[in-house]
Amino acid sequence: MASAQPARGTRTDKRTDRTWTADRLRSAVHDVVTAHDPATTDPVEFLGALFDAGLAWVHFPPGHGGLSAPRALQSVVDDELTAAGAPPRAPGLHTIGLGMAAPVLLAFGDEAQKKRFLRPLFTRREVWCQLFSEPGAGSDLAALATRAERDEATGDWVVNGQKVWTSVAHEAHWGLLVARTGPELPKHQGLSYFLVDMRAPGVEVRPLRQATGEAEFNEVFLTDVRIPDTHRVGAVGDGWKVASGTLMNERVAIGAGAMPREGGLAGGLARLWRERPELRTSGLHSSVVRAWVDAEALRLTAERLRQQLAAGQPGPEGSAAKIAFAGLNQRMSGLALDLLGEEGLGYDDWTFRRPEPDDDFSTRSFGFFYLRTKGNSIEGGTTEILRNVIAERVLGLPPEPRSDKTIPWKDLPR
């Protein structure tokens, strides 16, 4: 493991070469910014230069966007880049690529995969999506039925099945896919992990309309889609392990967002209270102030989580924060409709359309948020399942009894 501490003993020389300090990273950023002025350089080119300098993710290995430096030093790089006016990191479309594909490729991908995928992922040339959930396998992800069968003649995998709740699939170049390769094995053991070309023949993306009226997600139908074996991540049968790594990164990404005071719905609710005194009642006052307090508690919890991550001491509070955020968002949007009274009976837009990742959601009505936030306690792990996760993995309580763990998947009732 890389260390910021000066090395001791006989290995000093070797270690010193690899010891990265905040100052050395600042000067590395300075070099990139000087050679590629972010104000005039095309963002893809600028990000490419950043990747090549090892400043994309400093803890990644050299050649793959990093320097094998301590992860905690990334914040030094990011602060310096922000000050220099560099394009921001992780905008909407690229959340899955940066937040999930990159760490999974780093942890489980082979050299060729890292070489092929990490750079275009970071420079935003290629968008990623995640093909996990299925109509019959949501919370019980390991029950999934999409099949990948080996074509013995070519060595390719042939995939058939249906995925659901796939964000940005219609924009994506690549998908992270978990598929069943061993139906005769118990459900967790018969899975493998693949990178699927979303433009390949047999991949069909259809918008999935939600309760809000719009189509934020997709269904993805996979019919005889061929995937070369070089696009398998990890060993055949190791899909669950790789997927679990992906999901862990997903929860960190969800839980660690930093927000200003009165960011999000708390701000909308507070403004409504301030600007519309005629709507105020004493019972709702109490609820609004409580919601304000609870929103602050969550904002500070997320901020503390972010500080822990930056200091290299990630805590397990992310899942708990996600549960609480979902509940609070639902409560606040419902409260806003109560306040609005007659206005709350209306709705702004039932159009069947695809939202863009950079849509200005602040223009949507509280009715929209009332409906959309119902998804917050379902997406990325339901509140009920996450409570089990916290109870079992964080608090160490005994697991739920699982009768399906040792039975071959093909024999399970479905």
Added chain:
Amino acid sequence: MSTEPTVDLLYNEVEDELRLPLRALLADRCPAVALLARIESDEPYDTGLWRALGAELGVTGLSVPEEYGGAGAGWRETAVVLEELGRAVAPVPYLGSSVLVTAALMAADETRVLPEVAAGRRAAALAVPFSTSPGLPFPDAVRLSGSALSGTVTSVADALPARVLLVPATGAAGPGLYLVDLAAAGDTVTVTPRRSLDLTRPLADLTLRSAPAVPVALGNEAIRVLEVALTTGAALLASEQLGVAEWCLTTTVGYVRERHQFGRPVGSFQAVKHRLADLYGLVSQARAVARNAVAALDAGSPHTALEASLAQAFVSEAVVETAEAALQLHGGIGFTWEHPVHLYLKRAKSGALALGTADRHRSALALLVDLPPAA
């Protein structure tokens, strides 16, 4: 409203190093059995432990500059001590002496008794009802006549072991804060124990009959100093409450893993697991909120009153919910006198009433952040 600057919500190495010996000392000096014996004895406060905190560990004056006998640390470190004292429901007058009175003396630049208080040689108490919230009118229960104080103050925290009182009083010249040395006051001051909900922090009523007093702050300065003391207390009480909540959560998780019913550990039932998962989330939020209040206090932020009210509005209810759940999830044993969970419930509930209820702090907060009540 404007964006707040980022505050450090983590614990630093100094704080971690402070915590370990303290936890060891408390585990040694006030285990549950000793606590249960002490609350029914004539000496509800542990003066031996108090001396150890002062003389051995030097934590009674953490926030006091070294030139006045303190450790020259800050409120962040003091908060860590409070977390540990809360985790042990330790019967020592730390909140009264090292927080409320110390904050007042420092705000008033009153250094005559500060070294003695900082070193823990003389415990001190702030003579207001423990339920007093910041932002209330200056107390008038005690009157100044000449240079002597008379009146009765009820439900004072940490008065039983106190050698010095800091008394808010009103006189012809308006409000003032006065020191009363109990050794010199003789029988002009009576300290009467109250039967208190919280057995590990018993309250007392004070009666002063022409008690000799020394002024510390007068007029608007007295009002300011008392407000600083109460706001500091409210901000730091959240850390003590966090310690109480952490004990309740940890102890309950340990219990439901061991206790079997219906042939399985109680903690394998989903109803129990989900409740504990939610409490875990609540306690981790309480930690962030408590650290935020302490960070504001330590930095001398102009928003300290807001952040202190935020802390009391959230943490008071979070710790009561955690303690109530802890008793429930312990089942029958949780309802007995022999199990210490009731001591924590009593500390949690009386702490929620102390220095302003959650509702009072929400009302204060609502005005500070421009969310006025309905007309």
